[in-house]
Amino acid sequence: MAPATSSSVTLNINGEKHTLSVDHRTTLLDALRERLDLTGSKKGCDQGQCGACTVLLDGRRAVSCLQLAVAAEGREITTIEGLSEDGRLHPVQQAFLDLDGYQCGYCTPGQICSAVAVIEEHAAGWPSAVTDDVRPEAQPAPLSAEEIRERMSGNLCRCGAYVAIVEAVAQAAATVAEQAGTEEATAA
Amino acid sequence: MSTTTGAHGKVIGLPYVRVEGRDKVTGAARYAGEVPFPGLAHGWLVLSTIARGRVRSLDTAPVLDMPGVLAVLHHGNALPVDISWVDPQLGPPDATLGVFQHDRVPYAGWPVALVVAETSEQAREAAEALKVDYDQESHDVDLSYDHPGVYPLVGPLRPATEEKGDLAAELAASDVVVEAEYTTGQGHHNPMEPHAVTARWEGERLEVLDSNQGSPFVAGALAQVFSLEPTAVRVRTEHVGGAFGSKSQARTHHVAAAMAARILDRPVRVVLTRRQMFSLTGYRSATIQRIRLGANPEGKLRAVEHRSLCQTSTTYEYVEASTMMTRMMYDADAHHTANLAVRLDVPTPGFMRAPGEAPGSFALECAMDELAEKCGIDPIELRLRNEPERGPISGREYSARNVVACFREGARRFGWAERDPRPGVRREGRWLLGTGTAAATYPMHVMPSSASVTANADATFTVRIAASDLGTGARTALTLAAADALEVAPERVRVEIGDTAFGFAMVAAASAGTRSWVFAIRKAVAQLREQLSQGAAVPPEGVTVMANTFAEAGALHHDDKERHTYGAQFAEVAVDPATGEVRVRRMLGMFAAGQIINPLTARSQLIGGMTWGISMALHEEAALDEATGSLVGADFAGYHISAHADVPAVEADWVDDPDPGDPVGVKGIGEIGNVGAAAAIANAVWHATGVRHRHLPIRPDRVLLAAPSA
Numbered sequence: 001m002a003p004a005t006s007s008s009v010t011l012n013i014n015g016e017k018h019t020l021s022v023d024h025r026t027t028l029l030d031a032l033r034e035r036l037d038l039t040g041s042k043k044g045c046d047q048g049q050c051g052a053c054t055v056l057l058d059g060r061r062a063v064s065c066l067q068l069a070v071a072a073e074g075r076e077i078t079t080i081e082g083l084s085e086d087g088r089l090h091p092v093q094q095a096f097l098d099l100d101g102y103q104c105g106y107c108t109p110g111q112i113c114s115a116v117a118v119i120e121e122h123a124a125g126w127p128s129a130v131t132d133d134v135r136p137e138a139q140p141a142p143l144s145a146e147e148i149r150e151r152m153s154g155n156l157c158r159c160g161a162y163v164a165i166v167e168a169v170a171q172a173a174a175t176v177a178e179q180a181g182t183e184e185a186t187a188a
Numbered sequence: 189m190s191t192t193t194g195a196h197g198k199v200i201g202l203p204y205v206r207v208e209g210r211d212k213v214t215g216a217a218r219y220a221g222e223v224p225f226p227g228l229a230h231g232w233l234v235l236s237t238i239a240r241g242r243v244r245s246l247d248t249a250p251v252l253d254m255p256g257v258l259a260v261l262h263h264g265n266a267l268p269v270d271i272s273w274v275d276p277q278l279g280p281p282d283a284t285l286g287v288f289q290h291d292r293v294p295y296a297g298w299p300v301a302l303v304v305a306e307t308s309e310q311a312r313e314a315a316e317a318l319k320v321d322y323d324q325e326s327h328d329v330d331l332s333y334d335h336p337g338v339y340p341l342v343g344p345l346r347p348a349t350e351e352k353g354d355l356a357a358e359l360a361a362s363d364v365v366v367e368a369e370y371t372t373g374q375g376h377h378n379p380m381e382p383h384a385v386t387a388r389w390e391g392e393r394l395e396v397l398d399s400n401q402g403s404p405f406v407a408g409a410l411a412q413v414f415s416l417e418p419t420a421v422r423v424r425t426e427h428v429g430g431a432f433g434s435k436s437q438a439r440t441h442h443v444a445a446a447m448a449a450r451i452l453d454r455p456v457r458v459v460l461t462r463r464q465m466f467s468l469t470g471y472r473s474a475t476i477q478r479i480r481l482g483a484n485p486e487g488k489l490r491a492v493e494h495r496s497l498c499q500t501s502t503t504y505e506y507v508e509a510s511t512m513m514t515r516m517m518y519d520a521d522a523h524h525t526a527n528l529a530v531r532l533d534v535p536t537p538g539f540m541r542a543p544g545e546a547p548g549s550f551a552l553e554c555a556m557d558e559l560a561e562k563c564g565i566d567p568i569e570l571r572l573r574n575e576p577e578r579g580p581i582s583g584r585e586y587s588a589r590n591v592v593a594c595f596r597e598g599a600r601r602f603g604w605a606e607r608d609p610r611p612g613v614r615r616e617g618r619w620l621l622g623t624g625t626a627a628a629t630y631p632m633h634v635m636p637s638s639a640s641v642t643a644n645a646d647a648t649f650t651v652r653i654a655a656s657d658l659g660t661g662a663r664t665a666l667t668l669a670a671a672d673a674l675e676v677a678p679e680r681v682r683v684e685i686g687d688t689a690f691g692f693a694m695v696a697a698a699s700a701g702t703r704s705w706v707f708a709i710r711k712a713v714a715q716l717r718e719q720l721s722q723g724a725a726v727p728p729e730g731v732t733v734m735a736n737t738f739a740e741a742g743a744l745h746h747d748d749k750e751r752h753t754y755g756a757q758f759a760e761v762a763v764d765p766a767t768g769e770v771r772v773r774r775m776l777g778m779f780a781a782g783q784i785i786n787p788l789t790a791r792s793q794l795i796g797g798m799t800w801g802i803s804m805a806l807h808e809e810a811a812l813d814e815a816t817g818s819l820v821g822a823d824f825a826g827y828h829i830s831a832h833a834d835v836p837a838v839e840a841d842w843v844d845d846p847d848p849g850d851p852v853g854v855k856g857i858g859e860i861g862n863v864g865a866a867a868a869i870a871n872a873v874w875h876a877t878g879v880r881h882r883h884l885p886i887r888p889d890r891v892l893l894a895a896p897s898a
Contacts, residue, residue, distance in 0.1 A: 023307065023309050025309045025313070026309060030308065030309070033222065034307075034308065037224065038215075039215070039218055039219075039222035040214070040215020040216070041215070042219075042380070042381070042429070043221075043382070043459075044380045044381070044382070044462070045462040045823060045824055046461065046462065047462070047823065049462075049823060049824035049825050050380065050462075050824050052380055079215065080214065080215035081214070081215050081216075083214075084214055089210075089213065089214070093213040093214065094213075096213045097205055097206075097209045097210060097213050098205065100205070100206070100209075100788050100789060100791075100792045102209075102212055102213070102659075103430075103659035103660070103661070103789075103792055103793070103796060104379070104380065104381065104427075104428060104429045104430040104431075104658060104659025105208075105211075105212030105213075105217055105427060105429065105659065106219065106379070106380040106381040106429025106430060106659075107380045108212050108213060109215045112213060145837070148832070149832040149833045149835070150832070150833050152832040153831045153832040153833040155832070156380065156824060156829060156831055157380065157832075158377075158378055158379055158380050158430050158432070158829060159380075159430055159659045159792075159796045160795060160796030160797070160798070160799030160800055160803075160830070160835070161792060161795075161796060162799060162830070162831075162832050162835040163795050163799075163835065163837070163838050164792055164795070165832070166832065
């Protein structure tokens, strides 16, 4: 008997379960775009070099073109379509819109998904290659423009919108921190 | 509704968020390869692996047996197409449009087959499994200034050579002479969205959903190729994920998709891979440029010579006209320029952001910096002393030439006055620091376009024009320009673009898109307002006026003025002499570019151009393997474009640029940010290190190996 070349998988995307039969060769990116009509994740290079297909897997950044759909079962997948709630934009989306952090828009979903995770990674105290003090007991470095540039460098933008993207990520980080502060105060 | 347009506030010149912005940040904006079609089949191109020869055989039988495979198109079974036509403006088409018409292979990456299958996975695997045998011939891919095949080549609006005065005599009489060779690397557009097209036939009508810079141009070529009436081809493009010149015309994938759709009688989509884009969508040729400048001791130019060589393919003549900036920027008694080309066994190059001016400004503006050094004059002062009264070659008056204002305001903001002119004397830890400047300019064309404006019964307006928004903000700028002309709030205007059903319009290229489209929209609005002023109520179907600028654009095109935009670029760099690393620390670009419609998006576009300058100066260079005649590392790993970490604080702003003699007032800003940016960086590297770098990109190895200048 010939080996099976497709399987049924259940993918948990943006809080919703989708069960579908996929070719084993199908990447998560192609499953999203061509099978589930979630075309917000973009295919810029199909080999993990540009970041346009960035999604969040269990909250962490991943290039969905290098992830097989069958291997994504059981993970919590968040795409650009899952960031806004009830038509209310995520602070990162709002900042990109307000500060013109994009031009053609094709790298934008990947940039935004990356930025959402960058802000969380930084808030969680993760260092980057340009963080001076990486000792575990060190205070987190401020999310400077240099830190943002380093952490966002996996997401290419050919239009050259980097300057505005960095401004947008900084503004969004401040908004996210403010919201977290408000939530904490409310909880207290 | 009120048929008059009524009270409104100022809209031109105020920042306005892109009208499609929300769709772009939520992922709702659909690009060409993302629109579902019932019954869609997927095509995957197979490209040649040799640079010259013939296809001996294609082993299609095993591939046709693979699951889902519907067809393998190649030169043995392709539909005949016509590429014998000649466009009155653009000349004959690139023979690459003659898809699968013969067995000859003129370059590596030439299309030899299209595999069509039910799914993209099946098409891809089958395409990679297709065995193609070749009769290989020796190839010539070596661009060299002494190549016996070098010849002067005319480009669109670009004579090959222009000469005045006795060059030898003026050079001999000059007190100061700069003579140098500058080279630039082969560049590739690499828009983030790969080229994608879906073709579908309805009887003798061809419907195309595309990602392009000008649907009318793609449609026109496809009508010719398939011998159809021009009205039988409809091409639409909505969101375009970047283009930069690479999506300005019909290409292989359009013809291949249409041919397969015809044969299979179902919709076929062809999406290029990143690697395929390197040989099928044009690129910027490497250039070898030789410059001689002669001046008196005060820096006043007596002699200017600029000769630039590029490569073209054996299937089409394209010239990277790098001496055009020299022809209108500085005057001299002897002034000789030549755009040269040589035919090699390489893919056809083409227009890429600031074609001609991007590499040309690098050579010219570095040579001017060298002249300033030799004369002991500040580089800005040297340029002020060489401001011409009229076009150096044309003798025409300038419609507006505000480059001096750009230098003065830029110098003030950048802190140029405090600059110590001596090179190689500023140190900060391991870094050597320097600053540099360069001039920028780009010609202003206006091309015929048509537009329609509809007054709707609900007091809104709809503008329809076959424009493209490549990320430039054109859709938003046209909304604002129409609102301004209608004297209504922008929220009452909807602009629809990208559809050949809207008539002919200029391609989004050569910084002439928005300028040409605004011209047509204003005319249509004026006629609509005239009609509405008669006072009749707007009927349910609305009132529509269509207008074109065919006559006006033609007249302006042939008038007697030099029409250009200008700019002054400033850069600060840090160079690590131990590793050869060059880091740009900050850049400032001041521009004179007419009326700025939307400062929010204009700033983005200008900074984008400057970011291209960083990329060109330090990173971009396709690597050619001479043995195989093909590129090595044709992807984002092998061909680095500036990433976040490469791009520091870059500022762009503009000076007032009144141009009363210009009937549009709106100029283009797509290219100007890119012009001169690499030169400013290279000049800053000299200022930091004392070493002239005349070969782009300024790679770490070049910095390490460069001998200190005497």
